[in-house]
Amino acid sequence: MYFTQLTTKEFQEFVDHHFSHYTQSAAHYEYRAEHYQDAYLLGVKDDSENVLAACLLTKARSFKFFNYFYTHRGPVMDYNNIELVNFFFKNLTDYLKKENCLYVLADPYVLESVRNADGEILEHYHNEHFKKELEQLGYKHQGYTTGYSDMSQIRWLSVLDLKGKNGKEVLNEMDYQTRRNIKKTYEMGVEVKDLSIEETPKFYRLFHMAEEKHGFKFRDEAYFEYMQKVYGDNASLKLAYVDLDKYLTTLREKHDDLEQQIAEVNKALEESPNSKKQKNKHNQLSQQLNGNQRKIAETEEMIQTDGKELDLAAALYIHNEHEVYYLSSGSNPKYNRYMGAYRLQWEMIKFALENGIERYNFYGITGDFSEDAEDAGVQQFKKGFNAQVEEYIGDFIKPIKPFWYAVSSLLGKIRH
Structure with a gap:
């Protein structure tokens, strides 16, 4: 086998057929390559030219003179194949040395455990061999973190398994109150429609209401326009509304x-x-x-x-062959009684079922399952849909230039 750059076609075909995060997509690569010239498609092939591993990486300036690389929930590969893991990451180091890389952050889309909505472990995955292999290659695990961070992807996700189920089965597995709330949205005339990229301000107005209600600041309006441009037809803004x-x-x-x-x-x-x-x-x-x-x-x-039409709630969704992702949302608290958020979720769950997508990803939670968790209400909302909690392995950092990495860390130029 050998380490190589991949074409967008090779890359997309591989990630379509191997479980992968939405950020590992040709659309993401093409947009970044065209507008920022900061994206790379790297992988491993066997002697018959079959792709065995694939990864989209991006780079950014770090410590003024160097570059920082990030794997975006990658690489995509069989992590149980330790020989392949070793081969990919060793060759990645050699490649990054030529790219004036200071350090690389890897956050593989690798499950650590599956839990119920109360945090009790249902299944634990044995990643010791994989983790030990990365550590021997110089990758330092950043710990089993909880909470939200603006420096890394969330480690805890709330996911609804749709595999082999129909809409009736999915609905019946939700708790009584969630089913009742979905039913009531039909009785109250709640509908869902697509918003165009030009209508992003309508979404952002509702998103900003959520920011004000919960006391956080996440992204500006331009970010949501950017996401739609990057992911194209795989991204959508949805609005729940009532025509009075x-x-x-x-x-x-x-x-x-x-x-x-x-x-x-x-x-x-x-x-x-x-x-x-x-x-x-x-x-x-x-x-x-x-x-x-x-x-x-x-x-x-x-x-x-x-007025005659009420904007209740709106959300940004992205989907790939494997999952529908519910990424960001907001609602007008004045119209909570119409329960627009429930109708949004149900419409997109139906979208996943209709398109043969086996996972509906409610996305991030803190991993704090106590009653006073900052996202306790959000967790209860997702729990009502029968979502389970998936804990991922977390971040690994590999200094490619150890001396300068240590200097930059001492100077506080690297946050991790």
């Missing part, structure tokens, strides 16, 4: 139907005044009618104050 005129029409049709049912019950009561069954039915229908009339009044008032 349509909803009002539905409510009025229900009003007429309930009145007709009550009239039929009244007629039955005239014939049988002491019928307990008809009296109970009359009470139930009257309660439904009163509730529906209240909704009509509220909706008519909201049209006057807020």
Whole structure:
């Protein structure tokens, strides 16, 4: 086998057929190569020209005179093949030395454990041989971290397994309240539509509301435009909304139907005044009618104050052959009762099922499963969909120029 550069076609075919993160894509490479000239496709082939390993790397300036390289949840390979692991990373070091590399950060998409939503380990993966091999090659593991970091990819993901399931099965495996909330979004006229890249400000307005509510600052609007440009048709902005005129029409049709049912019950009561069954039915229908009339009044008032269409929640999604990723979202807390976030998730879960994608990735959580975790509410939301927690192995750093890496670390030029 030999270490080599890969064509975009070779690379994409390999990652399509081997489990890989969305960042390991030809679209990502082509955009970075065209606009920044900072991306590389490297891999290993056997003597028959079959690709055995593939990795998209990007570089950035570090410590003024050197370059820093990052593997973007790569490389993509069989990590149980220690000979291949050794061969790839040894040759990567030789390659990076020629690229004036100060250090490289690798964060393989390798599972450490699968847990239930409460953090209890269901399955542990034995990565000792792989980890030991990397450490012998000079890669220092950065620890089993929890929490969010702006310096590395999140180590804890919340994932819904869709393999071999249909929509009914997926829905039935969710908890009762989540199923009920999804059902209610249909009753309340919640719909989902695509936003174009020109409509990114509409998404960002809702995203910024989430930032203000939770007291964090993540990305600016330009970042979300960038993600759509990079990933093209594999990226989408989705908006959950209510057309209040349509909803009002539905409510009025229900009003007429309930009145007709009550009239039929009244007629039955005239014939049988002491019928307990008809009296109970009359009470139930009257309660439904009163509730529906209240909704009509509220909706008519909201049209006057807020307009005919309400933007409830929006989210950025990316998908590849293996997963749909729910990356960033926001919602208007004023309209929480419409539960737009639930409808967004369900529509995209259906998208995954319809396209034969076997994993729905709710993405990052902190890995803190205590009641006072900063993302406790988020964890409960994802738990309701029957998502499990996947813990990944984490980051490894390899100094390519050890002396200058030590100097830059002492000077605080490298954060890790």
